[in-house]
Amino acid sequence: MNRTVTYRRGAESLSVNATVGRFLFKSTDSAGVTVYEETRDYLIRAVELTTLGEPARGDEIVETVGGIEQLFRVHAPDGEPVFRYSDTERLVMRIHTQHMGVET
Amino acid sequence: MITAIADAIVTALNADESWTPEFTAVRVLAPEIAMKDAATLTVLVAPQRRTIVPAHRTMDQYDVDIDVAVIQRLSAIDNATVDPLIAFIEAIETFLRRKDMSTGKWISAEHRVIYDPARLRQDSLFISVLTETYRVFE
Numbered sequence: 198m199n200r201t202v203t204y205r206r207g208a209e210s211l212s213v214n215a216t217v218g219r220f221l222f223k224s225t226d227s228a229g230v231t232v233y234e235e236t237r238d239y240l241i242r243a244v245e246l247t248t249l250g251e252p253a254r255g256d257e258i259v260e261t262v263g264g265i266e267q268l269f270r271v272h273a274p275d276g277e278p279v280f281r282y283s284d285t286e287r288l289v290m291r292i293h294t295q296h297m298g299v300e301t
Numbered sequence: 302m303i304t305a306i307a308d309a310i311v312t313a314l315n316a317d318e319s320w321t322p323e324f325t326a327v328r329v330l331a332p333e334i335a336m337k338d339a340a341t342l343t344v345l346v347a348p349q350r351r352t353i354v355p356a357h358r359t360m361d362q363y364d365v366d367i368d369v370a371v372i373q374r375l376s377a378i379d380n381a382t383v384d385p386l387i388a389f390i391e392a393i394e395t396f397l398r399r400k401d402m403s404t405g406k407w408i409s410a411e412h413r414v415i416y417d418p419a420r421l422r423q424d425s426l427f428i429s430v431l432t433e434t435y436r437v438f439e
Binding site: 226227228229230231232233234235274275276 | 331332333334335336337339345349368370372413414417419420423424426428429430
């Protein structure tokens with residue numbers, strides 16, 4: 198479902214259209230422990246982020262959920278890329294995030 | 302044999318009520334955790350390996366490795382936050398040292414991974430694994 202979210206990096210922010218999804222990461226570390234992490238993903242057209250460029254770890258997305266602004270930080274576990282193109286034409290980016298809490 | 306030893310470790314850890322912080326150890330088939338559950342201090346006990354060599358003509362020697370994993374997601378990555386967790390798994394090692402479990406005689410302990418620096422830095426996730434080895438003759 199499409200929705201409008203705020204994408205921001207430092208003092209810069211953009212209002213962009215996004216489709217929300219999720220992704221399950223699985224990784225096994227050097228200790229032999231397997232860690233599962235589900236991220237909240239935002240599928241955003243690359244052209245909407247042109248002025249900021251590619252997503253970077255630590256960027257933030259603010260989305261209103263149930264009338265409350267929630268903060269999501271761009272993140273992927275275990276050194277994985279924080280985004281990937283979801284189509285061969287590189288038109289849409291799938292950006293991984295983790296929930297940080299209510300936006301303050 | 303290997304599961305009985307792992308269960309005995311879990312029972313021994315959980316029977317001691319003096320642990321700080323408190324926890325409930327759980328035996329698992331393999332050490333794994335969902336990140337959303339890692340905010341709570343988690344202690345997992347998992348069978349890891351069994352080595353079998355002949356002891357003499359009618360008896361074999363089994364060396365059983367059991368992993369004890371301590372996992373917690375941290376709010377900050379600094380000495381003040383990480384040091385207590387290192388001390389905690391050191392306390393577990395001290396507690397298990399020289400204690401026989403079920404039919405297994407305690408042989409050694411190896412702190413295989415004190416913590417994974419990359420995981421700690423990238424995901425604020427402390428993972429420490431202790432491998433306890435027990436010997437059984439059958």
